[in-house]
Amino acid sequence: MNKFHGTGVYGAVAIGNVSLFKRQDTTVRRTKIENIDAELKRVAAAEEKAIAQLSEIYEKALAEVGETHAQIFEIHMMMIEDDDYNESIQNIIKTQSVNAEYAVAETSDIFSEMFAGMDDAYMQARATDVKDISNRIIACLLDNDETEKSTSEKMVICADDLAPSETVSLDKDKVLAFVTAFGSSNSHTAILARNMNIPAIIGAGEEFLRSISDGDKIIVDGHTGDIFVDPDNETVEKYLKKQSDDNRKKKLLQELKGKENVTLDGTKINIYANIGGVDGVGAVLQNDAGGIGLFRSEFLYLESEDFPTEEAQFTAYKKVLEGMAGKKVIIRTLDIGADKQVDYFNLDKEENPALGYRAIRICLTRPEIFKTQLRALLRASVFGNLGIMFPMITSVKELQDIKAVLEEVKKELKDDGLEYSENIEIGIMIETPAAAIISDKLAPMVDFFSVGTNDLTQYTLACDRQNAKLEPFIDTHHEAILRLIEMSAENAHKAGAWIGICGELAADTSLTETFLRMGIDELSVSAPFVLPLRDAVRKIDLRK
Amino acid sequence: MKTFSYTIKDEIGIHARPAGNLAKLAKSFEGTKVTIEKGGKSVDATKLMMLMGLGVKFGDTVNFTVEGPDEDACSDAILDFMTNNL
Numbered sequence: 001m002n003k004f005h006g007t008g009v010y011g012a013v014a015i016g017n018v019s020l021f022k023r024q025d026t027t028v029r030r031t032k033i034e035n036i037d038a039e040l041k042r043v044a045a046a047e048e049k050a051i052a053q054l055s056e057i058y059e060k061a062l063a064e065v066g067e068t069h070a071q072i073f074e075i076h077m078m079m080i081e082d083d084d085y086n087e088s089i090q091n092i093i094k095t096q097s098v099n100a101e102y103a104v105a106e107t108s109d110i111f112s113e114m115f116a117g118m119d120d121a122y123m124q125a126r127a128t129d130v131k132d133i134s135n136r137i138i139a140c141l142l143d144n145d146e147t148e149k150s151t152s153e154k155m156v157i158c159a160d161d162l163a164p165s166e167t168v169s170l171d172k173d174k175v176l177a178f179v180t181a182f183g184s185s186n187s188h189t190a191i192l193a194r195n196m197n198i199p200a201i202i203g204a205g206e207e208f209l210r211s212i213s214d215g216d217k218i219i220v221d222g223h224t225g226d227i228f229v230d231p232d233n234e235t236v237e238k239y240l241k242k243q244s245d246d247n248r249k250k251k252l253l254q255e256l257k258g259k260e261n262v263t264l265d266g267t268k269i270n271i272y273a274n275i276g277g278v279d280g281v282g283a284v285l286q287n288d289a290g291g292i293g294l295f296r297s298e299f300l301y302l303e304s305e306d307f308p309t310e311e312a313q314f315t316a317y318k319k320v321l322e323g324m325a326g327k328k329v330i331i332r333t334l335d336i337g338a339d340k341q342v343d344y345f346n347l348d349k350e351e352n353p354a355l356g357y358r359a360i361r362i363c364l365t366r367p368e369i370f371k372t373q374l375r376a377l378l379r380a381s382v383f384g385n386l387g388i389m390f391p392m393i394t395s396v397k398e399l400q401d402i403k404a405v406l407e408e409v410k411k412e413l414k415d416d417g418l419e420y421s422e423n424i425e426i427g428i429m430i431e432t433p434a435a436a437i438i439s440d441k442l443a444p445m446v447d448f449f450s451v452g453t454n455d456l457t458q459y460t461l462a463c464d465r466q467n468a469k470l471e472p473f474i475d476t477h478h479e480a481i482l483r484l485i486e487m488s489a490e491n492a493h494k495a496g497a498w499i500g501i502c503g504e505l506a507a508d509t510s511l512t513e514t515f516l517r518m519g520i521d522e523l524s525v526s527a528p529f530v531l532p533l534r535d536a537v538r539k540i541d542l543r544k
Numbered sequence: 545m546k547t548f549s550y551t552i553k554d555e556i557g558i559h560a561r562p563a564g565n566l567a568k569l570a571k572s573f574e575g576t577k578v579t580i581e582k583g584g585k586s587v588d589a590t591k592l593m594m595l596m597g598l599g600v601k602f603g604d605t606v607n608f609t610v611e612g613p614d615e616d617a618c619s620d621a622i623l624d625f626m627t628n629n630l
Contacts, residue, residue, distance in 0.1 A: 075564040075592070082593045111593055118599045122559055126596060129560070315553055 001209055001231050006179065006204035008225040009190040013243040014177035014199040015236065018216040018229075019155035021162065021178075028105040032097055039093050043086075043100045046140035051077050053136065054165065065192055072164055076133050085111060086387050101141050108134030119337060128189075132163035156218050160209060167192045177201075177220040179227060181209040213521045256531045256538075260348045263516060264541040270522040271530055271537070272328065274502060277314050281323035281337035283527035288534075291328030293450065293524020294389070295320060297373065298336055306344050307369060313376035321384030330387035330427065330450070330524075333373055335359045354458060359392035363389040364401055374409045381421035389427045389450055394434040396441050403445070431503075436484035442494035450524070451485050453503025460484065475506060484513065489518045500524055509536040516542060545611045551598045554630045557601035562629050567592040569625055576612030578622065589622075 033039050054077050062069035075204035079085065085107060092103035112127035112134075157170065157178040167189045170178070177199040183189060193200035199222035212218070213227055219228040219239045228235055261271045272293030273284040284292060300308040300316060321329050336342055337358020351518040377388055390402055406426075413420055431435050431452035439449065454465065454474070460480050463470045485501070492499040500522030505511060507525040512533065515523065525533055552558070555565035558566065570578040578589035582604055587594040589608075600606055610619045 034627050071561055071564070075560050078564050078592050082591060083588075085592055112596050114593075115594065118597070120557075120599055120601060123596065123599055126560060130593075168575055311553060315555060 002229040004204050004208040004211075004227040004229065006201040006208075006225045006227065008222040009200045010193050010198060011178075011223040012238055012246055013100050014156060014220045015239055015243065016154060016156045016176040016218065018129055018158050018212050018214060018218050018349050020212070020214050021157050021159035021166075023166075028101045029099075030102040031099045033093075034097075034100050036094055037099065039103075040090060041098050042141060043089055043093070043137070045102070046100065046137050047086075049082050049140040050133070051080055052138045053140075053225040054080075054133075057165050057168055061192075064168070064172070065196055069192055072129070073168075076129065076165065079133050080137065090329065093363070097224050101138050104134050104137050104141070105158065128161070128163060128183075134167055135163070136165065137302045143522055144521045156220055158209065158212055158218075162189050164189050164192060167196075172196060172198070177222070179208070179218075179220055181206055181535065201227060205508070208469055252535065253287070253531050256534050259534065261290070261534050261536055261537050265352060265543045266537070267542055268518060269520065269537060270500070271526045271533055272330075272500070272522055272524040273530055275320075275527070276525050278319050278323075279529070281320055284324070287527045287530040288532045289527060291330070291385075292324060293328075293330055293500055293522055295329060295331040296332055297334060297346075301334065301336055301342050301345075307372070310372050310379075313373060317380035317386075318376055318383045321380055321386060324384055326385055328387060328425075330386050330425075330448075331390050332375060332389045332391055332429070333360070334363055334369065335376075335391040336362065342517070354455075354464060360390050360398060360402070361392065364398065364405075367405060370405060371409055371412075374406060378409060378413055378420035378424070379418055382419050385423075386421065387425035387427055388447065389429060389448075390453075391429045391452070392431065393428045393442070394432045396438065396445070399428065399442060399445050427497075428486050429455075429502075430484075430499075431459070433460050433484060439488040439491040441492070443491045443497045446497055448497050448521075449492050449499040450502060451488060451499070451501045451505075453481070453485075453501060453505035456484065456503070457481055457505075478509070478510065481505075485515075485520075486518045489520060493519060498522065507533060509533060512536050513540050513542070516540060545609060546615050547607060547609050547622060548619065549605055549607050550607045550623065550626045550630070552600055552602055552630050557600070557604065558595065560596060563592055563595045565629070566622070566625060567595055568600060569621060570618075573612070573614045573618040573621075576610060576614040576618045578618065579608040579609040579611075581609070615618050 054073050057095065058070055058073040061073055088107040088110060089103045092098060092106050108131055112130040115127040116124055116129060118124055154174055156176050159178070159180050161182045162178065163181050175198055178193065180202045180203050183202040190200070190202055199220050201220055201222060204456060208227065217230055219231050219235065220240070221239065229501040260268065262268045270290050272291040273287065273289035274294040275284060275292055276296045277279065277299045291367055300313055317331060336345065337353055337356055347357065377386065393399060410420065425447040425448055427446050427448035428435065428440065428442060429452045430449050432455070435442060436456070443449070456475065457476055458465045461474060461478060463474045465474065489499045498521040501515065501520055502524040506523040507529040509532070523533060567590050579586050580589045580595065580598070582598050582600055587598055589595060610622070612618070612624060624628060
């Protein structure tokens, strides 16, 4: 058994046999020609044929992966029609009196080198696109029609690299998975694989390609990027199990997608998802969550080397709001403290970071940071259905101060002639015992509460959750915590506000019935838990 | 002749897809020449490969020069396109 490793671009397991991807020979020889005009006409005819092929591929891609991802082939067609590209081909033919194939190959090198030499990974990947279109033209010149390899069973396609058009041209019914030795996760090939739902690994290395041959048994784990060639029985068993787990999850997904979160007696609850970055939106939609119950904005600060600008924040919030297309998106303002250190904040080291200078405490004492975030949030609000949530609240005064800053920012935006939505919901985290205990006073000031059970547990039980020794003392189902949640729910409803839970406890299906009985309106969990939770809700009967 | 500047707000910049659409848009105004300039290097906006080759990224400011019979409508269309997509 040989083990290799690459980057998994689509998370699924495939077990099958290797089929080495063979490209038709497009080796180009340089030959002198006599009739320049005839050669130019050959190029034009080959390009016409290439465009016709691409337009077919475009249609296929449109049906299989959707317009956004099919568009690359439209771009390929435009690249073939590009003036500079064609001028270069024509020049080489005219000045050197050489064959069309050679002129296209030369031009391909010139343009792909231009992209490969750029300092941006995305643009470097475009070199592949240039080679892809050029090889297609050369194949048309050589009159090699593309012939698909005929195999009777599904195979794991292994190649040095796959061009986007090659990826889409693969017959999906014959492909179990594909593995490439080179390539980047930025490539269109990787993106297409994700959208075709084919387990795929890229960048498995040259050594991998050298050590395999047609028909070898192979396991591809797109979750981890692991590849096993000629696996032993034990490994096969292990992956068969992983595969059936995947399939079971997939089935659950299919069956529960589009269904309501409703109990047998007709009680409904919203199930939203938690995300920690813009790229989480895909998983939220894939798992059919009703909205985003907690969008942690920290990533903007953690991934940055200086305070993120209003513009950078605005772009991120806008993307998520647009991606969710009108579904609720609750964004939590900055929740950084001594446990999540960011250098440029210059925070002092603390004895008790959990009880320290963090989250809203930073925002209220350093208003320039807070205001930048609020401006970005308000400006983004016109692009969707936004809720803003403030963390670590312990008093009415804090909430009053927050609202004053919010009003100030709104006024500034108005003065600057910038738009914001009038329908933004304002909420707070219930994650300190203080907030739960005075929830009757806080509720009339907000649209919603969201219970952060992780911090609420640590503060209520006086147990540091970073300390492994305390594990036996941390009872997440402790009655004190449940009573605080129930109390907050009652007070929220009395004031006409709604209440959700966004901590880890929300995904604990042994408590789902308890939460439903308390009248909790929303549970927000990480995306993979949405459908299992929906499953649990649909089996509960509150009449019993 | 009309000139204007635009600062890219999209994270990836003028990548393949928007470059394709921008080139298509510039081409639709026949007889009007659209030039896009970044850091002293300028290219014809209808030329897709060169446009991609400029490597315009987030935060970059590009300068447009539009010249021809349709320059007003063309400038508006391009600015509109940039604002909505980039």
